Amino acid sequence: MQKANKTIQKDCVRPLLKWYRTHARDLPWRRTHDPYAIWISEIMLQQTQVTTVIPYWERWMKEIPTIQALAEASEQTILKLWEGLGYYRRARMLHKAAKMTCDRYQGNFPQDHETILSLPGIGPYTAGAIASIAFDQPKPILDGNVIRVLTRYYSIKSNPKDRETQNQLWGLADHWVHQADLMRPRTAGNCSHLNQSIMELGATICLPGNLAQCNKCPLSKTCGANMTSQVANLPNLPKRRAVVQQQRFVYVLKYNDRYLMQQKGTDEHNEGLWEFYNTDSPVIMSPEEALQFCLETLQKKGIQVSTFSILTTIKHTITHHRITLHCFEGSLTEKPSSQLADGKWVTIKTLKAHPMPSAHQKLRSIILG
Numbered sequence: 001m002q003k004a005n006k007t008i009q010k011d012c013v014r015p016l017l018k019w020y021r022t023h024a025r026d027l028p029w030r031r032t033h034d035p036y037a038i039w040i041s042e043i044m045l046q047q048t049q050v051t052t053v054i055p056y057w058e059r060w061m062k063e064i065p066t067i068q069a070l071a072e073a074s075e076q077t078i079l080k081l082w083e084g085l086g087y088y089r090r091a092r093m094l095h096k097a098a099k100m101t102c103d104r105y106q107g108n109f110p111q112d113h114e115t116i117l118s119l120p121g122i123g124p125y126t127a128g129a130i131a132s133i134a135f136d137q138p139k140p141i142l143d144g145n146v147i148r149v150l151t152r153y154y155s156i157k158s159n160p161k162d163r164e165t166q167n168q169l170w171g172l173a174d175h176w177v178h179q180a181d182l183m184r185p186r187t188a189g190n191c192s193h194l195n196q197s198i199m200e201l202g203a204t205i206c207l208p209g210n211l212a213q214c215n216k217c218p219l220s221k222t223c224g225a226n227m228t229s230q231v232a233n234l235p236n237l238p239k240r241r242a243v244v245q246q247q248r249f250v251y252v253l254k255y256n257d258r259y260l261m262q263q264k265g266t267d268e269h270n271e272g273l274w275e276f277y278n279t280d281s282p283v284i285m286s287p288e289e290a291l292q293f294c295l296e297t298l299q300k301k302g303i304q305v306s307t308f309s310i311l312t313t314i315k316h317t318i319t320h321h322r323i324t325l326h327c328f329e330g331s332l333t334e335k336p337s338s339q340l341a342d343g344k345w346v347t348i349k350t351l352k353a354h355p356m357p358s359a360h361q362k363l364r365s366i367i368l369g
Contacts, residue, residue: 002178012153013179013194015218017187020197025050025204028058030196035109035134036067042129043090043121050203056085068107070098079272079355086358088270093121111135124170132195136188138181140173141195142166145202151235152206155224160235173198241320247281249294252311252329252363253303258345259367261354269318274354276363277343281326287313290326298330305330312366314359325359 024030027050029041040060044053060081064070070078075095082091097119101107109130110116117127124142131139147160150172158165180194205213212231214220225231253260253276260277264270285293287310295308308330315324335345346354351364 002175002182004182004184005175005179008176008179009183011222012176012219013183016197016201017180017190017193019218020193020200023204024193024196024200028054033134035111035130036070037061038134039109039122039126039130040094042126043094044085046090046126047087048085052085056082066107067098067101067109070095071102071107075272076355080353083273083355084358084361088273088357090121092272096120097122109134111137113137113139129195132177132191134192136191138174138178138191140170140177141199142170142173143199145199145206146173148202148208148235149198149206149219152212152225152231153219153223155228155230155234157230157234157236159238161238244321245284246321246323247284247290248278248323248325249281249290249297250276250278250325250327250360250363251294251298252276252327252367253305253332254329255332255335255345258347259351260343261346261351262343270357272355273360274344274346274356275360276327278325285326287326291328294326294328301336303336304333306333307331311363314362316359323359327363 027041029037032038041053041057044057044060063081064073064078073095075092078091078095079088082088085091100119101109110119111131113127113131116122116130117124122130128139128141131137132141147169150156150169151160154172156165156168160166160169176198177191177194180190183190201217201219205217207213210232214223214226214231217223217226220226223231225234251260261274262277263274264272279297281290291308291310295305298305298308308328311327311329313324313326315322317323348368352368356364
């Protein structure tokens with residue numbers, strides 16, 4: 001059992017709580033203690049900017065306001081609401097966890113930290129965030145923002161992704177939130193605000209590299225990195241993985257007023273989402289080379305097109321992969337039977353209702369004007 005540490009409370013906890021209660025951004029999920037709403041926000045915020053998440057969260061909470069509603073919603077409804085956020089496995093795990101919560105806990109979000117952690121799609125960070133923010137429990141969190149604050153404050157020069165350093169950082173995060181809990185007099189929301197204050201500090205003040213605004217930081221006077229001019233060098237992250245260039249061919253094929261779509265299957269990237277018919281590129285090609293290759297591919301499959309031309313080129317990034325989509329549009333003279341497996345012909349009117357990944361949403365926007 002931890003004991004009160006007056007130094008940590010004086011140098012870290014009190015300044016952070018005071019700063020947060022004055023400077024915290026007014027975010028919609030901070031206006032509620034509903035664990036469901038906080039859970040949704042935390043999952044959406046993973047690897048996604050706050051400004052992007054706000055309209056998604058507000059739309060989600062309007063359409064699916066409760067755990068029961070989430071459990072009863074169809075996967076296609078959920079994916080449609082998630083459309084554009086990426087990392088769609090997160091949405092499917094939300095769905096699975098909601099069903100489990102309804103089956104085991106009568107639709108009441110559990111308060112016990114270990115039980116929260118047992119839900120699908122919830123790891124140590126998310127469990128700690130929900131337990132502390134929704135229930136004001138002294139449970140630690142550790143994300144990129146918190147890592148940056150702690151490594152700088154304690155001048156931790158080892159790689160924060162190493163297991164030993166990770167354990168050290170979790171221990172420090174745990175110590176800080178417990179010190180917030182042990183403060184006397186103990187103010188309601190101490191644990192919630194302490195954890196959110198560290199994340200807020202990392203997101204708005206203790207920024208990466210030379211972007212850090214140490215003159216505005218409530219911890220600057222006792223921060224090890226600031227006192228030794230090492231702020232820009234911490235955290236000491238490993239080198240990024242080498243970039244891998246990839247290409248795919250996208251066939252926007254139209255027959256009468258319908259477009260050919262394919263739904264990604266189980267264990268595929270973008271599982272459950274709909275895409276225009278597409279294939280891997282055997283080698284890196286120019287758009288003109290790709291056009292000829294794709295036209296020949298269709299001919300080999302016995303698919304006759306009256307027109308076939310370059311539609312657009314879309315580039316996007318997934319982790320260390322830089323993906324180029326060569327997109328072509330063509331009109332078919334007759335509807336193929338089985339040459340294009342697992343396809344579905346979708347009318348223009350219903351095209352918008354199908355949840356799609358971002359790149360294919362752009363194609364849909366081009367088509368719909």
